[in-house]
Amino acid sequence: MADRTSSSPRADAAPTRSWWGWGDPAQALPDAECAALAALVPGAADTALPVPPIASLELPPVRVSAPRTLAHLVSGDPADRAGHTYGKAYRDVVRALNGDLAAAPDLVAFPREERDVVDLLDWAAGADVAVIPYGAGSSVVGGVEYRAGAHAGVLSMDLSGMDRVLETDRVSRAARIQAGTLGPGLEAQLRPHGLTLRHFPQSFEFSTLGGWLATRAGGHYATLHTHIDDLTASLRVVTPAGVSESLRLPGSGAGPSPDRLFLGSEGTLGIITEAWMRLQDRPVHKASASVLFDRFPAAVDAVRAIAQSGLHPANCRLLDPGEAALSGVAAEGTSVLVLGVESAHHPVESRLAELVALARDHGGSPADGSPASGGSAAGAWRSAFLRMPYVRDGLARMSVISETFETACTWDRFPQLYEAVRRDVGAAVREVTGAKALINCRFTHVYPDGPAPYFTVIAPGRRGSEVAMWDEIKAAAIRTLGEQRATVTHHHAVGRDHRPGYDRQRPDLFADVLRAAKRTLDPAGILNPGVLFDTAR
Amino acid sequence: MADRTSSSPRADAAPTRSWWGWGDPAQALPDAECAALAALVPGAADTALPVPPIASLELPPVRVSAPRTLAHLVSGDPADRAGHTYGKAYRDVVRALNGDLAAAPDLVAFPREERDVVDLLDWAAGADVAVIPYGAGSSVVGGVEYRAGAHAGVLSMDLSGMDRVLETDRVSRAARIQAGTLGPGLEAQLRPHGLTLRHFPQSFEFSTLGGWLATRAGGHYATLHTHIDDLTASLRVVTPAGVSESLRLPGSGAGPSPDRLFLGSEGTLGIITEAWMRLQDRPVHKASASVLFDRFPAAVDAVRAIAQSGLHPANCRLLDPGEAALSGVAAEGTSVLVLGVESAHHPVESRLAELVALARDHGGSPADGSPASGGSAAGAWRSAFLRMPYVRDGLARMSVISETFETACTWDRFPQLYEAVRRDVGAAVREVTGAKALINCRFTHVYPDGPAPYFTVIAPGRRGSEVAMWDEIKAAAIRTLGEQRATVTHHHAVGRDHRPGYDRQRPDLFADVLRAAKRTLDPAGILNPGVLFDTAR
Known part of the structure; x- marks a missing residue:
């Protein structure tokens, strides 16, 4: 059977996927x-x-x-x-x-x-x-x-062959969905019910519900319910020790949450096969605006005020001057804040106006034509956003080092984190490549107590040494985040590459508990070994 | 030392507390x-x-x-x-x-x-x-x-001797607080910083931060962040195996949440000694309104529409006709919905108007003088609310059986749950006491996918048999919740009394994981034995 060359048992309808790079x-x-x-x-x-x-x-x-x-x-x-x-x-x-x-x-x-x-x-x-x-x-x-x-x-x-919405509950706005369902298929099956999960990670087209759950993926919304965790009503998980299914509930205080053990377990404790997910009505009211800032720290203060206002914008994306310049949306040295509000139920213009007023209070200037009712600018941004991984692949083929890493920290730590990343990761890039790195930052999500900054690092690599160079730069990034007491990941998961940061960050006793959970659920130690923690064999 | 009668080592400033009943x-x-x-x-x-x-x-x-x-x-x-x-x-x-x-x-x-x-x-x-x-x-x-x-x-x-706010971070709106801090002391220490935890369970005066965390307490807010879980940025826990401390973060996707293991662990895995808690600015804008409904099902539909609207009222308390009559706030057969909105940042009248409009769409009639700007009605309700446990003690002294139990279920199940509780718990009361029970219901919290109903049961007991009678009625309540696939508790915890329902509700494999966690953190099995799960000794 080593030479099995018969056709694959994958579903006939499975989309063609790049074997070496992103997506289609x-x-x-x-x-x-x-x-x-x-x-x-x-x-x-x-x-x-x-x-x-x-x-x-x-x-x-x-x-x-x-x-x-x-x-x-x-x-x-x-x-x-x-x-x-x-x-x-x-x-x-x-x-x-x-x-x-x-x-x-x-x-x-x-x-x-x-x-x-x-x-x-x-x-x-x-x-x-x-x-x-x-x-x-x-x-x-x-x-x-x-x-x-x-x-x-x-x-x-x-x-990916388990890709169906099995049941919907219109009155509670929830659905039971198989874990192998890809983003587009999931939304297509919900649309006839007037419902949406509205979880749109950048990988939306090429990632599954089960993957989102196992890795605590971050989605579309910039505030409030950012991670898939909060959209989860119950999980069904197959482990080598048996099947675990939690009761679907809108909220509970009965013991530690069983779902939160599997959310983020990254396949080490079991395989999620289906989940009841909390859904939303499809939004019909949308409005967005861009606000420009001469000074990045003022923009950060504005975003903090917005994150602490209780207004919960759907979008609250701050681009630092480098990121804004790369996106071609602002003049040199300008930071750009993109705000979006949406609702299925009520007009949102007044809420957008309150958000823009907060930004203005902190020195922001609404961009021309803003506020707008969404439409083409948002669409263009979305296309560019979904295109980014293909661009990264193109850069990789040109031996350009490209790395994105994301984190979260409290507001009191952010100014220092921002400087440390630019300084220390910049130094690592210079050391490794001899060149000056392009290091940009944007906020993908914001919370009342801190932002989730997303950094992009681009530098020319040496053909044949790309992986070694990338590894050194990645190590510097992980080290810097740890020194700044920022999380090694906000929504990209730990896997194997983030282990050095995760091992330093999580309580040692919690790792012991995860190992004990694994001995209970996966006594043979076969599930995704090396992810999150090591186990004795 | 068996006869130690010297004065207690408790803090001199400790308030006098009833040894047999509630509070003061x-x-x-x-x-x-x-x-x-x-x-x-x-x-x-x-x-x-x-x-x-x-x-x-x-x-x-x-x-x-x-x-x-x-x-x-x-x-x-x-x-x-x-x-x-x-x-x-x-x-x-x-x-x-x-x-x-x-x-x-x-x-x-x-x-x-x-x-x-x-x-x-x-x-x-x-x-x-x-x-x-x-x-x-x-x-x-x-x-x-x-x-x-x-x-x-x-x-x-x-x-209770560990009752201090140790550190505050005004910019991130957070504080590091010792677990033994009582509600009033906690708020008093935050007030000079202009901050508030705004977690007000009914037990607020006589419960501690550590207790809230260990039991996943539910607080003041009726929607959105209802449980203490979501207000928690990090925990410090002493276990017999050592101290576990999580990194304070606004959000993270790095592995399963270590905090969520201890939240709801009810003292079985460790003793929470301090926590970084997410705080809020003190609200200055408040508005509230009452809406009356002739039909309880219509009121339930109105609350569902509100819970799914994204408007997140601070208060959204629905009283069924029995509860409304007991409170003296409405005519026979009328259901009452109390709505409240508040903000530290922006006026709230327009949001209240949107909420009242939703209620009106479902057949509600705003009560006289409503909407109001809070004030005396809310204050009177709060006093009565805090007085309830003393009333319960008074009834106990008169051998009247009094039981409150709370749960949560999805919207599709609520009508059936409501009928089942009144029918089956009512039958149990009649069987046990020979009398007709008073069984009322209110919603304490509501979510997009379901409500948290809170039931009150009152019936005359027989002197000397109160505990046995209460136990039978409680068993019927737990059985009914289980049959209806509602949680055995939304915010009162599991403890020992809710074990029959919890054991049926939580996945068996999750109980195995909790036992494995306990063997890791508390190998001698000394911590709160019998709560949540049994361990071999």
């Missing part, structure tokens, strides 16, 4: 566009790394085989194995482009129903096969890549 | 008032049970003694032991009135700083002394009463 292969940047982009980065390569054909890839031999009763769910096809080797971090893309697929899983499973997940886990636990739960593979933290090296085999468990 | 002994109802109340309940007793003098109580002998280095923190005084035997459930009050104090702890400890908590736990773990964490003893679920029977001794750990 048809949207990858052509070589000329890659080169044009790289021309903007002094010191970048002038030819694009070629994408190797799948047939040319050297995959390690398949070491295990599924029992006959499960064979129809499992693929050893090279394309499936190559496509499930990595997530979509910069270092993943570069390694794939280099044809480095030593970490490929032996097999990829495509369960169609929960019973399949149970049976596959039963087999894997008995056969010492590590299981990597896989939604759509958009992890940027090494969350779906096996690195442990100690198991008899590795199975990537692709949930 | 000076506010207990005089006998005549008890009798007048009971006259409203056909079949009630006509004389009040006397309150036994402490000197007359027969307490079990003290079996253990603290080491010399800790003796100054520990009391074996009968008044301390009697006052720490029970919480404040109906059955607790009746047993205390009957002088039944067989469950009294051997000792009561009054730590003054975290080091004391560590040392006391070290001693207790080595001496097989069970430790019952105790804030101010307002538990109504047997949360502070030792029932396990298997330990060498029992220590009640009273945190």
Whole structure:
């Protein structure tokens, strides 16, 4: 069976997906566009790394085989194995482009129903096969890549065949949804009911509900209910020890929340198969405005006042001067605050006016034509936002180092964090690449007690050393966040790449508890080993 | 030391507290008032049970003694032991009135700083002394009463000497607060900073921050951030295995939330010693209105529309016709919805108008003089609300059975739940007491996906059988909630009394995880045994 070349058992309707880079292969940047982009980065390569054909890839031999009763769910096809080797971090893309697929899983499973997940886990636990739960593979933290090296085999468990909304409750505005459902399919199935989850991470098209839940994904809303956690009414999880299902409730104070144990467990404790999610009516009233600031600290103060006002804007995105310049939305040195308000029920203009007034109180100037009722500017921004990962891939093909990292800290710490990142990560980039980094910042989410800043770092790399250079820069970023007592991640998860920061950040006793939970739920230690914590084997 | 009668080591400034009933002994109802109340309940007793003098109580002998280095923190005084035997459930009050104090702890400890908590736990773990964490003893679920029977001794750990706000961060609106701080002291210490926690459970005067955190208390706000959980930025917890402290963050997606493990752990995993809490500016704009409904189902629909509107009223309290009549606020058969809006930042009249319009759309009629700007009506309601536990004690002295239980369910289930509680708990009351129960309902909190209904049950009991009768009625209530798939508690915690419902409600695997967490953090099994789950000894 090592040479299994029959067609994959994945669902026929499954969309084509890039095996090496982001999303839809048809949207990858052509070589000329890659080169044009790289021309903007002094010191970048002038030819694009070629994408190797799948047939040319050297995959390690398949070491295990599924029992006959499960064979129809499992693929050893090279394309499936190559496509499930990595997530979509910069270092993943570069390694794939280099044809480095030593970490490929032996097999990829495509369960169609929960019973399949149970049976596959039963087999894997008995056969010492590590299981990597896989939604759509958009992890940027090494969350779906096996690195442990100690198991008899590795199975990537692709949930994308479990993609249905199973039940809706219109009166409570909730739905029971299978974990493998991708963002667009989820919204398409809710639309006839007039409902929406309104959880729009940047990966929306290429990530699943189960992935969002397992990684505590952050969505569209800038304030209030930012993480998927708060939209979750109950979870159903298959573990090697059995199935856990929580009671669907609007709120409860009965013991510690069982759902909060699995939210963020990143596949180490079980595989989420379905969830009751809290939904919303589709918004019909929308309004947005942009406000310009000469001084970034004044803009930060304005955002803090807004975050503490109780007005809960749907959008509250602050771009620092570098980010604003890169986006082409403002003159040199100007910070831009984009505000958006929406409601399914009542007009929102007066609330937007209150928000703009707060911004003005802190020295902001509403941009021309603002406030506006959304429309084309928001649409253009959304397109650019969804396009960014493809641009990152194009830069990777030009050996340009590109890294985004996001965090959260309290307001009292932010000014110091902002300076430290620019100073210390900038120094690391100079040390590693010899060049000056472009380091920009925006706020993706804001809370009454602090912002979630998102940093973009771009610098020219050396062909052949991209991964090593990226790793050093990433290490500096993680170190700086730890020194500043900011979280190693606000919504990108921990995976394997963020472990150095996470190990320092979380209470040691809590790691002991997670290990104890794992011994209880996954006694054979097969589920996503190395993510979040190490376990003795 | 069994006869230690020296003065208690509790703080001199500690307020006098009723040892048998609610709160301040000076506010207990005089006998005549008890009798007048009971006259409203056909079949009630006509004389009040006397309150036994402490000197007359027969307490079990003290079996253990603290080491010399800790003796100054520990009391074996009968008044301390009697006052720490029970919480404040109906059955607790009746047993205390009957002088039944067989469950009294051997000792009561009054730590003054975290080091004391560590040392006391070290001693207790080595001496097989069970430790019952105790804030101010307002538990109504047997949360502070030792029932396990298997330990060498029992220590009640009273945190009320650790009552300070240690640090404030005005810019992030947060404070680091010791767990033993009572509600009024907490607000008094925040007031000079212009800040407030604004968490006002009914027990506010006689409960502590640590108790709120350990039990996932519900506060003042009817919507949005109802539980203390969402106001918590980080926790510091002393466990027998060491101290766990989480990083203070406005939001994070780094692994499962460590705080959510301790929130609701009810003293079984560790003793919370301090927390960083998210605060708010003190509100200056307030407005409220009452709306009357002829039909309760229409009122429920109105509340659902409001809960799903995104308008987040601070108050949204719906009284069913029985509750409204008892409160004297409406004519027979009328349901009353009380709405309140408040803000520290912007006028709220337009938002109140939107809420009232929604209620009117569903058939509601604004009451005379409504909307109003708060003031006396709200103040009168608040006084009555805080007085209720004293009234309950007065009824207990007249052998009237009085039970309140609260829950939450999704909107689709509420109509059936409401009928089932009135039918099945009503039948149980008739069976047990031979009388027709008064069963009223109000919503204390509402969410987009469902309400938190709070039921009051009043019926005449038989002197000497009050506890047995109450237990049967409580069992019927718990059974009914379970059958209706409603939570056994929304904000009163599980303790020991709610175990039958909790054991049925929570996933079995989650209980296994909690036991594994306990083996990790409390290997000697001394912390609050029997709460939430059983452990092998």
